[in-house]
Amino acid sequence: MLSFSLGYIYPHHNLYIVYNVYNIYMNTTIAISGELKEKLRNLGRAGESYEDILQRMYEATKGQLLMKYLYDESDAVPIDKAIAEARKRWPKS
Numbered sequence: 001m002l003s004f005s006l007g008y009i010y011p012h013h014n015l016y017i018v019y020n021v022y023n024i025y026m027n028t029t030i031a032i033s034g035e036l037k038e039k040l041r042n043l044g045r046a047g048e049s050y051e052d053i054l055q056r057m058y059e060a061t062k063g064q065l066l067m068k069y070l071y072d073e074s075d076a077v078p079i080d081k082a083i084a085e086a087r088k089r090w091p092k093s
Contacts, residue, residue, distance in 0.1 A: 032040075037050075044053045077085075 040050055040053050043057070044050075048056075
């Protein structure tokens with residue numbers, strides 16, 4: 001845990017303000033096999049922690065999932081069919 005205080009003096013107002021700043025780092029232990037630990041280590045770059053490796057993997061996966069979602073055509077309708085349905089639903093008067 002990192003903790004420190006910042007203070008500011010305003011002499012014209014006889015005021016002293018203190019800001020207490022606390023950063024709490026909560027560590028978590030996860031159980032993985034030795035084989036997976038070795039695979040993660042092999043994915044790492046020099047000086048990277050396991051957290052760095054996992055964070056990089058998470059960001060890459062998040063980007064891939066977004067692209068997969070954006071380019072998903074499973075519920076797409078061909079333009080000709082969409083126009084025909086629109087003309088039926090909203091005919092010109």
